[in-house]
Amino acid sequence: MATDHILQEPEKQKLEQLRILLFEEQIELQENMIVKIQALEEEISVPEKFEPHLEPHFEKHIEFLKANFPELFRNSLAKALEEQIAESNDTIINALYPIIGKMITRYIKAELEKLSQRIDDAQRDLFSIQNWKLRIKSFVTGIPYRELLMRDNLVVNMEEVFLIDNESGLLLGHHSFNNLMDPDMIAGMLTGIKGFVEHAFQQDAQDLETVEYEKYKIVINTFQNFYIASVVSGTISPDFKDHLDEEVLDFLKSVKLSSHMEVTASLQQEMSEKLKEHFHGFNQVDQ
Amino acid sequence: MDSTKWISKKVALLGSHAVGKTSLISRFVYQKFSDKYLTTIGLKVDKKTVEINGHRVDLVIWDIAGRDNTSEVPYYYLRGCSGIIYVIDTTRDSTFEKLDLKIKELQEMVPGVEVVIAANKADLFLSEEELDSEKDTVELLMQNAEFVKTLGGIPLKPHYITSAKTGLNVENMFLGLANSMLSSEKEG
Known part of the structure; x- marks a missing residue:
């Protein structure tokens, strides 16, 4: 079949x-x-043949990503940055330092320009009394007029000077250029703060040397039985600090103070007079 | 001593937290009292000039943050003190526990210092009516069995029963201390 x-x-x-x-x-x-x-x-x-087909789609997607980047990647980016900073602190600092440095330079430049502008304004104001005073001072002292103007614009002033007993914090003498608050209370508080700081960081026999608050700086010179606290406003230059230290040491020659002395009003008056004699012309001389 | 001496003296107020040290100073220096409690952070310095037997005394008063143990008080706050007011709260036993030992410790820390004990917040043992009455506050307190019992439980007899709220004995206490400081100086 x-x-x-x-x-x-x-x-x-x-x-x-x-x-x-x-x-x-x-x-x-x-x-x-x-x-x-x-x-x-x-x-x-063959990539060369395939790419032209994908390109339009890629471009469209890239445009979308560009437009929505912050919303899409904010959290991931923040996390990644945080991790990166934590892991490579030095690298980040090295990377940022030149940028921050440039910003600081720009700021200082701007401030110097303002200062220069103020000096130019002062120079233009030829008939002002201040201007003539400076010109005469320049003529007498030999210091260039523009340098005197510069100093005039970078004022640093002694505001107060205190002579304080190391042990008790009682005020031994005081001279004020502006009369701020009760000097006895300031002397006490300063001694409390000084004691606290020196006690808190007692690795060596070190003394608190400066206290800063806004535009004021308290410069402290500590000696055996007492200390001198000078309240200064403005920016302290190394020259100013040297001059202040010299004046303080010079002042010491004129006083004899023992430990555990009785703090009487007559002693305070005597010391205040000496401080006045010694420091009264300080601002004028320094400027 | 000179006939009209004018002298500065450092006085510190010590005691546990919230016994009324700042309130006593506020009453004495500024004649003010507030019920609101603000804890003292570290230190606050005030000053008041008083007259004792023709002499003027600048009392530079250090209000030191409260501590239960005197050994915890930083020495740099106490050095150079001529007088110490140790304040206790009559309503809190814990503030006068081992008071005798604490005072002894203070006298060792600051040799020659005059120490007075202030039993503060005495007003809390009296009713509003009693406080408003014309009667002598100390007499009323001595008639108050609860207060007398409390007073008996204090290891060392307080020098002054005080109330920063009513002003009871506040001025007397500071003047008394100033007088003792001047006298001890005379003896010394």
């Missing part, structure tokens, strides 16, 4: 003709698809 199904050559040909007639269209389509798939495979495997 199997022989019934074996096709003879002529039948085979007829069947092929029939298949071609029936599936011609599909075969053509299949062949076209194979060609297209081969072309696509080639495009994907």
